[in-house]
Amino acid sequence: MKILLVEDNERVTQFVVKGLQEAGHTTDHAGNGRDGMFLAASEPYDVIIMDRMLPGDIDGLAIIEVLRKTGKRTPILILSALTEVDDRIRGLRSGGDDYLTKPFAFGELLARVDALHRRAKGVDTEVPLTVGDLHMDPLTRRVTRGDRPIALQPREFKLLEYLMRHAGQVVTRTMLLENVWDYHFDPQTNVVDVHISKLRQKIDAEFERPLLRTVRNAGYTLTAGD
Amino acid sequence: MMRSTAVSLALGYVVLGIAALVLFAAPLWYAWQVTIHEGRTEFLQADAQRLTDVFRRDGADGLKTFIDARVQMQIANERILLLTDASMHPLAGNLRAWPAGVPVAPGNYTINLNLGNQGVQNALIHVARLGGGYNLLVGRDNALFAPLQTHFWYGLAAAVAVLSIAGLLIGLITRRALMSRVNSIRQTVSAIIHGDLKHRLPTHLNDDELNTLSRTINGMLEQIELLVHGVRDVSNSIAHDLRTPLAELRSRLEELALIRPPPEQTYAEIDGAVADVDRVIRIFDALLRLAEIDAGLRRSGFVALDLADLAASAVEFYAPAAELKNIELVFRSDGPLPVSGDPILLAQALGNLIDNALKYAPENGAIEVAVRRCGDGNAEVSVSDNGPGIADSEKSKVVERFYRGDASRGTPGVGLGLSLVQAVAKLHGSSLVLSDATPGLRAAVTIPLDAANTVALATAPPQTAPGSAVPAPVTCVRVPTSTSS
Numbered sequence: 001m002k003i004l005l006v007e008d009n010e011r012v013t014q015f016v017v018k019g020l021q022e023a024g025h026t027t028d029h030a031g032n033g034r035d036g037m038f039l040a041a042s043e044p045y046d047v048i049i050m051d052r053m054l055p056g057d058i059d060g061l062a063i064i065e066v067l068r069k070t071g072k073r074t075p076i077l078i079l080s081a082l083t084e085v086d087d088r089i090r091g092l093r094s095g096g097d098d099y100l101t102k103p104f105a106f107g108e109l110l111a112r113v114d115a116l117h118r119r120a121k122g123v124d125t126e127v128p129l130t131v132g133d134l135h136m137d138p139l140t141r142r143v144t145r146g147d148r149p150i151a152l153q154p155r156e157f158k159l160l161e162y163l164m165r166h167a168g169q170v171v172t173r174t175m176l177l178e179n180v181w182d183y184h185f186d187p188q189t190n191v192v193d194v195h196i197s198k199l200r201q202k203i204d205a206e207f208e209r210p211l212l213r214t215v216r217n218a219g220y221t222l223t224a225g226d
Numbered sequence: 227m228m229r230s231t232a233v234s235l236a237l238g239y240v241v242l243g244i245a246a247l248v249l250f251a252a253p254l255w256y257a258w259q260v261t262i263h264e265g266r267t268e269f270l271q272a273d274a275q276r277l278t279d280v281f282r283r284d285g286a287d288g289l290k291t292f293i294d295a296r297v298q299m300q301i302a303n304e305r306i307l308l309l310t311d312a313s314m315h316p317l318a319g320n321l322r323a324w325p326a327g328v329p330v331a332p333g334n335y336t337i338n339l340n341l342g343n344q345g346v347q348n349a350l351i352h353v354a355r356l357g358g359g360y361n362l363l364v365g366r367d368n369a370l371f372a373p374l375q376t377h378f379w380y381g382l383a384a385a386v387a388v389l390s391i392a393g394l395l396i397g398l399i400t401r402r403a404l405m406s407r408v409n410s411i412r413q414t415v416s417a418i419i420h421g422d423l424k425h426r427l428p429t430h431l432n433d434d435e436l437n438t439l440s441r442t443i444n445g446m447l448e449q450i451e452l453l454v455h456g457v458r459d460v461s462n463s464i465a466h467d468l469r470t471p472l473a474e475l476r477s478r479l480e481e482l483a484l485i486r487p488p489p490e491q492t493y494a495e496i497d498g499a500v501a502d503v504d505r506v507i508r509i510f511d512a513l514l515r516l517a518e519i520d521a522g523l524r525r526s527g528f529v530a531l532d533l534a535d536l537a538a539s540a541v542e543f544y545a546p547a548a549e550l551k552n553i554e555l556v557f558r559s560d561g562p563l564p565v566s567g568d569p570i571l572l573a574q575a576l577g578n579l580i581d582n583a584l585k586y587a588p589e590n591g592a593i594e595v596a597v598r599r600c601g602d603g604n605a606e607v608s609v610s611d612n613g614p615g616i617a618d619s620e621k622s623k624v625v626e627r628f629y630r631g632d633a634s635r636g637t638p639g640v641g642l643g644l645s646l647v648q649a650v651a652k653l654h655g656s657s658l659v660l661s662d663a664t665p666g667l668r669a670a671v672t673i674p675l676d677a678a679n680t681v682a683l684a685t686a687p688p689q690t691a692p693g694s695a696v697p698a699p700v701t702c703v704r705v706p707t708s709t710s711s
Contacts, residue, residue: 185574194546
């Protein structure tokens with residue numbers, strides 16, 4: 001996909017652009033608010049990664065507000081060194097779609113960019129989901145693998161639904177915490193891992209091909225391919 | 227000076243006072259004048275009547291003798307008498323001639339009369355025509371009442387003068403008092419502006435307007451000083467506690483550059499370095515979150531929520547982790563608990579408490595998370611474990627930043643978990659209460675129930691059957707037993 005990165009720090013830029021390229025994305029870069037605003041308004045991008053604090057008189061939030069007012073609906077991921085919950089809320093209110101605080105792991109950034117892109121393409125919450133031979137009907141809440149029904153607790157269902165909607169992508173622990181449990185803190189114990197392994201017991205244990213895989217240093221991915 | 231509030235106010239009152247005096251004096255003066263005039267007129271008429279009676283009885287000569295006797299008896303020339311014949315020739319009385327300006331017609335007249343030895347006096351004259359062309363003039367000199375009138379005017383003038391001077395003086399004194407207090411406030415404030423936050427405005431025992439204002443400003447200064455100290459504390463903690471992991475990271479990287487181990491080992495070291503950095507970031511985030519809560523800035527995140535529901539979700543979240551350690555995680559609730567709070571922070575605080583309990587409860591142990599309604603209009607959420615507990619002497623220390631009890635040595639964590647719970651409790655107007663669960667630790671936080679909150683009642687499923695007994699209200703301890711406060 002085509003991504004615009006608006007970021008003034010050179011090291012961060014280098015790191016992100018290289019990483020995105022390796023993941024197969026084309027990336028444009030703007031080093032200040034003015035260029036960022038120009039590129040974002042004139043070129044079609046799939047996702048915009050926007051640093052909040054930029055040199056010059058135009059900051060990230062101002063660009064986002066202008067874009068949204070002019071009807072641009074490109075998904076935007078805000079990068080910021082401001083970690084306070086209120087800053088986060090302000091960022092999302094201004095029209096950003098997701099918020100990632102600096103410093104961040106590249107895996108987290110990539111996973112979130114993928115998720116944003118997926119979400120922008122439209123999510124039909126009523127269409128049955130399929131990953132390999134795993135099926136889920138969000139309406140009847142029935143889950144089957146092959147022809148065997150799988151009984152899930154409500155929260156396990158939500159967890160699996162999130163993984164299935166992001167099938168083939170890496171989903172980080174933080175993303176799961178935020179989206180499945182609506183928790184915005186980092187539990188000291190590895191509770192998410194335990195939830196995943198319980199889910200794995202239910203959907204993978206008795207099958208030859210595991211669908212739910214752990215991605216080292218990043219998170220998890222649910223995929224039918226290799 | 228004219229722009230001083232106190233002086234303008236005093237002047238206003240003076241003007242108002244004078245106006246009131248005049249309004250009081252004017253009708254009084256008028257009534258007095260009318261009464262005097264009428265009284266004297268009647269008196270003169272009666273006098274004239276009496277003389278007329280003498281004339282009728284004894285004739286002109288009789289009256290002449292009578293008048294002469296009256297004039298002789300008179301000590302002061304207060305009474306004016308004159309009898310003339312038809313050609314206006316004076317026959318008797320104390321006037322030498324019929325005064326000019328008094329018509330020879332019956333009636334009452336007020337004129338200025340030259341009374342010879344007494345000079346010109348204002349007098350009230352009554353004229354009566356007797357039979358046979360005789361004319362009678364009776365009068366009274368008005369000078370008798372003049373001193374009284376003068377006293378009236380002097381009195382009024384004196385009152386106005388006293389009022390004006392006193393008003394002005396009070397205005398000036400008030401202004402001086404006000405100015406001295408305002409100046410002292412100004413000096414204090416400018417000292418504060420120049421960076422010395424220790425200063426406070428002087429306050430007195432009485433509760434006047436300035437004092438109330440000073441007290442409010444002092445309260446504000448208190449909070450500002452607290453915030454500034456908070457920021458200073460955080461920077462100190464950051465400086466102190468981030469140095470250790472940063473030092474480790476630095477030596478790891480330096481060693482790597484120095485030894486240049488084979489690639490496989492290098493990658494492992496790099497992973498280790500990333501983990502070190504992640505630890506630094508975690509401490510950083512925790513500290514910032516704490517500072518943010520301490521500053522009370524998160525009040526904006528307060529919403530109506532159900533504490534029981536929040537606790538149920540947290541228990542559900544941690545259940546698999548407990549299962550893994552073979553710990554029995556029990557949840558007790560007696561129905562929805564509507565409170566006003568920050569759901570993100572409350573979830574984190576409760577998460578920290580359960581995290582702690584999971585860390586310290588032994589294998590095959592038990593943890594109880596309970597939410598209940600206290601008797602005093604509070605909701606309490608508590609987490610009890612059957613682990614080693616915390617000694618009374620340590621209970622107050624564990625909520626301090628970066629403090630790690632003996633039992634926690636060798637377990638993961640940065641020593642900020644309980645301080646965060648304490649900060650969140652404080653934000654919700656409460657505190658973290660640690661007590662013994664014999665064995666183990668019981669950590670509890672109380673939050674005031676919010677009667678206006680209907681969220682809990684609307685969303686929570688009924689927990690007790692209709693008609694079933696409502697659990698008896700219990701008393702919850704709100705003050706930590708281990709600290710002196």
